[in-house]
Amino acid sequence: MVRRWTLVMTALCGVTLLADPAGLLHSLAATVTPAASATRSHPAAAGSQSRPARAPTSSAPQASSSQAPGPRTPSAPATTLPASTPAVPAAAALSPRNANYSIDADLDPSRHQLRGREVITWRNITRAPTREVRLHLYYNAWRNTRSTWLRERALVRPPLDVSRLGPDDWSGIDIVALRLLGAGSAPPIDLLPAARFIAPDDGNPDDRTLMAVALPTDVGPEGTINLAVEWLLRVPRTFARTGRIGDFYFLAQWFPKVAVLEDAGWVSHQFHASTEFYSDYGTYDVRLTVPTGWVVGATGLPQPAPAARDNAVTTRFVQDDVHDFAFVASPHLIEHNARFEHATLPAVDIRVLLQPEHAGQAERHVAATRATLKYYGEWFGAYPYSHITVVDPAWQSGAGGMEYPTLVTAGTEWLAPARVADPEGVTIHEVGHQFWYGLVGNNEFDHAWMDEGLNTYATGRALEAAYPPFHDSVRFFGDFVPWVFRHVLLSRETDANRMRRYRPDARSDVPATPSWQYHPATGRNLTYAKTALWLHTLERYLGWPMMQRVMSTFFARYRFKHPTPDDFFRVASEVSGQDLTWFFDQVHRSSNVFDYGIASLVSGPSTVSGSIDAAPGQANANAATAQAATTQAATPQAPRVVSQQREDGVYVSTVTVRRYGEALFPVDVVTTLEDGRKIRERWNGLERWISYTYRGPHRAVSADVDPDRVLVLDVNRTNNSFTLAPAGQRAANKWTLTWVIWLQDLMLTYGFFA
Numbered sequence: 001m002v003r004r005w006t007l008v009m010t011a012l013c014g015v016t017l018l019a020d021p022a023g024l025l026h027s028l029a030a031t032v033t034p035a036a037s038a039t040r041s042h043p044a045a046a047g048s049q050s051r052p053a054r055a056p057t058s059s060a061p062q063a064s065s066s067q068a069p070g071p072r073t074p075s076a077p078a079t080t081l082p083a084s085t086p087a088v089p090a091a092a093a094l095s096p097r098n099a100n101y102s103i104d105a106d107l108d109p110s111r112h113q114l115r116g117r118e119v120i121t122w123r124n125i126t127r128a129p130t131r132e133v134r135l136h137l138y139y140n141a142w143r144n145t146r147s148t149w150l151r152e153r154a155l156v157r158p159p160l161d162v163s164r165l166g167p168d169d170w171s172g173i174d175i176v177a178l179r180l181l182g183a184g185s186a187p188p189i190d191l192l193p194a195a196r197f198i199a200p201d202d203g204n205p206d207d208r209t210l211m212a213v214a215l216p217t218d219v220g221p222e223g224t225i226n227l228a229v230e231w232l233l234r235v236p237r238t239f240a241r242t243g244r245i246g247d248f249y250f251l252a253q254w255f256p257k258v259a260v261l262e263d264a265g266w267v268s269h270q271f272h273a274s275t276e277f278y279s280d281y282g283t284y285d286v287r288l289t290v291p292t293g294w295v296v297g298a299t300g301l302p303q304p305a306p307a308a309r310d311n312a313v314t315t316r317f318v319q320d321d322v323h324d325f326a327f328v329a330s331p332h333l334i335e336h337n338a339r340f341e342h343a344t345l346p347a348v349d350i351r352v353l354l355q356p357e358h359a360g361q362a363e364r365h366v367a368a369t370r371a372t373l374k375y376y377g378e379w380f381g382a383y384p385y386s387h388i389t390v391v392d393p394a395w396q397s398g399a400g401g402m403e404y405p406t407l408v409t410a411g412t413e414w415l416a417p418a419r420v421a422d423p424e425g426v427t428i429h430e431v432g433h434q435f436w437y438g439l440v441g442n443n444e445f446d447h448a449w450m451d452e453g454l455n456t457y458a459t460g461r462a463l464e465a466a467y468p469p470f471h472d473s474v475r476f477f478g479d480f481v482p483w484v485f486r487h488v489l490l491s492r493e494t495d496a497n498r499m500r501r502y503r504p505d506a507r508s509d510v511p512a513t514p515s516w517q518y519h520p521a522t523g524r525n526l527t528y529a530k531t532a533l534w535l536h537t538l539e540r541y542l543g544w545p546m547m548q549r550v551m552s553t554f555f556a557r558y559r560f561k562h563p564t565p566d567d568f569f570r571v572a573s574e575v576s577g578q579d580l581t582w583f584f585d586q587v588h589r590s591s592n593v594f595d596y597g598i599a600s601l602v603s604g605p606s607t608v609s610g611s612i613d614a615a616p617g618q619a620n621a622n623a624a625t626a627q628a629a630t631t632q633a634a635t636p637q638a639p640r641v642v643s644q645q646r647e648d649g650v651y652v653s654t655v656t657v658r659r660y661g662e663a664l665f666p667v668d669v670v671t672t673l674e675d676g677r678k679i680r681e682r683w684n685g686l687e688r689w690i691s692y693t694y695r696g697p698h699r700a701v702s703a704d705v706d707p708d709r710v711l712v713l714d715v716n717r718t719n720n721s722f723t724l725a726p727a728g729q730r731a732a733n734k735w736t737l738t739w740v741i742w743l744q745d746l747m748l749t750y751g752f753f754a
């Protein structure tokens with residue numbers, strides 16, 4: 001996602017709790033999928049030391065073929081699970097497919113509600129049995145202000161004005177039926193009485209975003225269970241990129257979702273204000289029912305022939321090998337189709353769903369999507385799905401800038417100037433998440449930097465590769481009117497990597513801290529900006545060809561898996577052939593900052609003052625014999641005393657470099673002489689300071705530490721250069737003029753609207 005705390009809310013009210021929609025309880029199908037109760041040996045764990053590296057292996061049963069989600073409901077009442085599920089050709093599994101969902105969802109915009117039914121087919125791919133499952137119920141994060149999400153959100157400025165929330169603006173997800181489907185003709189077992197909300201992170205008794213469900217028996221390694229769940233969702237005015245505005249609905253985190261079980265136990269967290277998600281891969285087979293005439297975009301490929309009934313249409317979307325599912329529905333979206341083609345990468349159909357007022361920007365969205373698929377595909381690895389949908393969300397929907405498998409929300413504005421990086425920047429970033437998040441699926445609760453940081457770094461690279469530099473800009477009147485600073489070109493080093501965000505919060509948390517424990521107000525600046533800056537630093541330290549091999553090796557090795565930070569660090573050291581632990585210790589396991597600077601540069605004629613002894617050689621030359629020499633030594637000549645005696649044609653220059661930060665990095669120190677010659681030193685950067693002194697026929701005119709800007713993480717670049725001969729008033733004049741022009745432009749803008 002991209003950071004935008006744009007939450008537009010309207011009025012307050014109490015919380016309406018769900019009455020028991022009892023009828024639903026009887027409507028669950030007695031769907032039975034044979035649970036693979038036999039305990040198998042765990043498939044060989046690939047990736048050695050990674051967390052359960054969930055590689056599909058030949059010994060792992062293909063859950064999707066025999067036990068896939070797909071409502072296999074021969075005995076199901078026709079009113080409940082869908083009547084028919086035409087077989088979808090099973091492609092070779094790319095992922096373990098151990099968390100599979102067959103979902104029916106019925107959106108009722110008139111009540112801002114969604115009714116859902118699902119069968120979760122979940123396989124235990126760890127080495128240990130489990131006697132419970134855990135379900136994420138993210139929509140309860142905005143049930144009331146006592147949730148952990150809203151308590152943490154209160155720490156962020158500006159605060160949410162909940163007094164403006166109306167009765168329909170709050171959300172909730174209420175499970176109304178939860179059953180374990182039995183094998184064969186065995187009846188389903190009601191699990192709801194054994195379900196409870198848990199709050200492992202903060203003990204908050206009012207948080208309902210995580211549910212533990214006790215099972216009647218163990219599910220052993222490779223065992224499979226089928227859970228039938230029914231729920232009612234109240235769709236809020238958007239929180240955290242999901243919700244509605246008018247008749248624009250963007251639904252994410254909207255269904256009960258099974259947490260991730262690892263060998264050490266459930267990796268399940270409540271929903272926190274500063275973190276995202278973590279899920280296993282599987283097949284999603286989802287039937288979405290929306291009012292007739294509405295446009296639907298979703299994860300997965302729409303299947304032909306949507307079913308129409310009453311004033312609603314049901315469209316089925318199917319997608320293998322993904323770990324989430326989101327959709328958009330609105331009567332106002334306009335559709336634009338295009339295709340990505342490439343000599344060595346698979347073709348991808350691009351579907352852009354735009355707000356009508358942005359119809360003219362369709363090609364900008366397509367071009368940015370193509371650029372992402374091209375550059376990420378060439379640098380890291382191919383995008384393996386046949387399609388991608390880019391959604392331009394409604395103005396003030398708060399849904400923009402978020403990633404879901406095969407579906408992203410971008411975000412543009414009315415009046416998007418051509419030389420400003422929206423919608424290009426946000427589109428590249430979100431499509432880029434298909435690689436870092438979608439395909440390499442890290443644990444975003446604990447290691448958010450692994451997708452946001454890698455992706456911010458890659459976004460900057462792709463933007464630079466695909467476009468000439470963009471211009472800085474600001475927006476006035478509630479983000480409505482753009483103003484472009486034509487004199488200010490954005491650079492990858494600082495702007496794309498968000499140096500401005502990193503610098504003030506550089507010490508706010510140690511990045512190795514689990515992300516959900518970062519301070520909610522500052523954590524993202526480490527997750528996004530610090531990571532991007534240190535990856536960029538690593539690129540300049542290793543060189544891009546080596547860095548590209550590091551990234552593509554990591555991508556290939558952990559595609560459809562859940563790598564840990566150590567997995568990335570190990571690949572970097574292995575591929576580069578050098579132990580980079582010293583670097584990761586500092587950027588990841590420490591909050592120290594890097595700051596090298598030139599403390600002083602002194603250059604002038606070589607002079608000497610004080611008493612000067614005769615040189616020893618001179619004394620010996622005057623001695624005729626050894627005896628004479630002995631006599632000479634016994635009665636030394638009186639030293640000559642001089643004041644400021646110059647050595648003709650010789651200059652001495654001394655540069656002193658200091659390490660102002662705690663973090664260590666080898667840096668180059670370049671001293672430039674008046675004849676243009678440069679003297680380059682490599683300092684290991686370990687001590688607090690170092691001095692270099694040069695004697696020669698030329699003065700030094702300037703000194704620079706890290707002149708090639710390898711250490712992009714340096715928090716203070718203003719002290720990196722020292723010049724003895726300033727270029728007069730030139731710089732000052734230039735900047736004064738620029739500011740005057742800005743000011744004039746600004747006044748004209750205000751004058752126009754006054």
Ligand SMILES: [Zn+2]
Pocket residue numbers: 001002429433451452455
């Ligand atoms: Zn992101």
